[in-house]
Amino acid sequence: MNNIKYCSFPETPKAALAWLLSRKAEALAVAGGTLVAKTLPETVENFVNLKNLPLDYIKKQGADLVIGAMATFDDIDNSKLVRGWAGGTISGAAARCSSQLIRNMATIGGNIARPHSFNIFPAVLMGLDARVRVLSRIGVKTYLFSDIYGGDFKLRPGRDCLILDVIIPGKTRNWVCRFEKFAKTEASWEAYFTLFMAAAVKGGVVKEVRISVGALSPKPFRAQAAEKALSGGKLTSGVVDAAALEFARDLDGVRASEFKKEAASSLFKRFLNGI
Amino acid sequence: MKKENARLKAVNGIFEICLGINGVKKSFSVKNTEFLLDALRRHGYKSVKKGCDTGDCGSCTVIFNGKPALACLIPAFTAHGSEITTIEGLGTVQNPHPLQEAFVEAGAVQCGFCIPGMILSSKHLLDANPEPSEEEIRKYLDGNLCRCTGYVKQIQAVRMAAKRIKNGEKRFRGKAS
Numbered sequence: 380m381n382n383i384k385y386c387s388f389p390e391t392p393k394a395a396l397a398w399l400l401s402r403k404a405e406a407l408a409v410a411g412g413t414l415v416a417k418t419l420p421e422t423v424e425n426f427v428n429l430k431n432l433p434l435d436y437i438k439k440q441g442a443d444l445v446i447g448a449m450a451t452f453d454d455i456d457n458s459k460l461v462r463g464w465a466g467g468t469i470s471g472a473a474a475r476c477s478s479q480l481i482r483n484m485a486t487i488g489g490n491i492a493r494p495h496s497f498n499i500f501p502a503v504l505m506g507l508d509a510r511v512r513v514l515s516r517i518g519v520k521t522y523l524f525s526d527i528y529g530g531d532f533k534l535r536p537g538r539d540c541l542i543l544d545v546i547i548p549g550k551t552r553n554w555v556c557r558f559e560k561f562a563k564t565e566a567s568w569e570a571y572f573t574l575f576m577a578a579a580v581k582g583g584v585v586k587e588v589r590i591s592v593g594a595l596s597p598k599p600f601r602a603q604a605a606e607k608a609l610s611g612g613k614l615t616s617g618v619v620d621a622a623a624l625e626f627a628r629d630l631d632g633v634r635a636s637e638f639k640k641e642a643a644s645s646l647f648k649r650f651l652n653g654i
Numbered sequence: 655m656k657k658e659n660a661r662l663k664a665v666n667g668i669f670e671i672c673l674g675i676n677g678v679k680k681s682f683s684v685k686n687t688e689f690l691l692d693a694l695r696r697h698g699y700k701s702v703k704k705g706c707d708t709g710d711c712g713s714c715t716v717i718f719n720g721k722p723a724l725a726c727l728i729p730a731f732t733a734h735g736s737e738i739t740t741i742e743g744l745g746t747v748q749n750p751h752p753l754q755e756a757f758v759e760a761g762a763v764q765c766g767f768c769i770p771g772m773i774l775s776s777k778h779l780l781d782a783n784p785e786p787s788e789e790e791i792r793k794y795l796d797g798n799l800c801r802c803t804g805y806v807k808q809i810q811a812v813r814m815a816a817k818r819i820k821n822g823e824k825r826f827r828g829k830a831s
Contacts, residue, residue: 380686380687380729381667381686381687382686383664383686383729383731384663384664384686385661385662385663385664386661386662386664386669386729386731386732386734387660387661387662388660388661388662388734388735389660390660398661409732412727412728412729412732413709413724413727415727415729426729426731426732428732430719430732453721474793477797478710478712478796478797479722479775479793479794479795479796479797480709480712480715480722480723480724480775480797480798481709481724481797483721483722483723484721484723484724484727565796566796566797
């Protein structure tokens with residue numbers, strides 16, 4: 380932090396973006412700031428503190444759930460609205476991030492903007508088909524979450540754009556979901572893997588299924604072979620076993636070690652058998 | 655300066671910040687590389703302990719703008735305009751907070767290094783939830799590590815304090831040192 384010359388406290392997203400785009404000093408936006416101590420680039424001169432932005436809302440907009448970028452993990456964990464969504468899996472995932480002291484500070488926006496393999500929300504949001512509203516020099520635009528974590532997204536959140544909020548589609552409200560964090564201890568940030576599984580089942584037939592895996596690779600990924608094996612079929616024990624086999628192949632794609640594959644497949648089967 | 659353009663400028667790497675600590679307005683000069691933990695300790699708030707310095711142990715817990723937070727992860731200059739509560743602002747030896755009484759009575763204190771942070775976390779928990787279950791207390795204190803005890807006495811202490819706060823009791827009177 381040797382080169383920091385300014386600390387800005389913008390009150391609006393527009394003012395924050397203006398600081399970020401200013402050519403006078405290299406700027407970085409910081410929300411909760413839990414990763415700042417270890418990851419702040421030395422070249423940053425203007426520390427744009429987002430704490431005053433009015434983006435800590437959690438609300439229903441139409442059929443969708445909207446979570447402001449400055450909502451902390453604790454806010455999400457304790458929100459009645461979020462607890463009632465997708466069987467409480469989103470709030471449950473927030474509650475399993477590190478310790479309470481970190482959950483009081485860390486925000487969902489920061490969790491997305493600073494990609495790190497151990498971050499909790501990317502796998503969850505990828506599995507819920509979430510969209511993200513981003514403010515950049517071209518104005519406010521909504522992107523699919525999976526696009527933001529894909530190779531084609533050229534903006535750098537916190538550098539030349541700001542994440543405003545996350546939109547979780549209404550169709551996921553009644554999905555059967557489960558989030559698993561496999562780590563040394565419950566409070567460990569460094570998980571061996573995280574697993575988000577969701578399914579919409581009607582008359583015993585799997586209408587929609589999402590399996591996303593975090594912490595095994597720099598970015599979370601969808602287990603597409605396993606999803607394909609399950610979609611449109613009945614959840615018989617044969618289908619479950621075949622899907623678990625496909626899931627293990629998905630994990631081979633990121634060279635997951637044997638014990639992680641074994642544990643993830645067991646949790647995957649447990650989820651399917653529990654539906 | 656317009657509110658939406660509020661910006662601090664460092665002179666030779668030093669920021670001048672104003673903040674409220676335990677209800678008293680203070681002005682500090684802080685380095686741009688300094689974290690709140692070091693700034694507070696340098697200005698005499700020694701209850702804010704330096705443990706891991708990486709956000710893992712909870713010894714440096716302060717109540718930062720209404721919520722317990724880790725002072726070792728907050729760059730000091732970002733605390734400009736913030737309200738901070740340390741254990742010095744909670745109770746005195748003559749008039750301790752019910753949580754401080756309960757921690758002493760329950761024998762929850764051994765070396766004492768983690769206790770300021772643990773009490774501040776507990777205070778916030780009891781403010782938000784006056785009758786927490788054991789599970790809720792354990793969850794809330796999961797960021798405050800204690801290397802001396804097995805957490806049993808601390809949990810008993812928080813439950814004892816919750817009961818006393820609810821009943822408006824105050825038993826223990828400490829002696830001035």
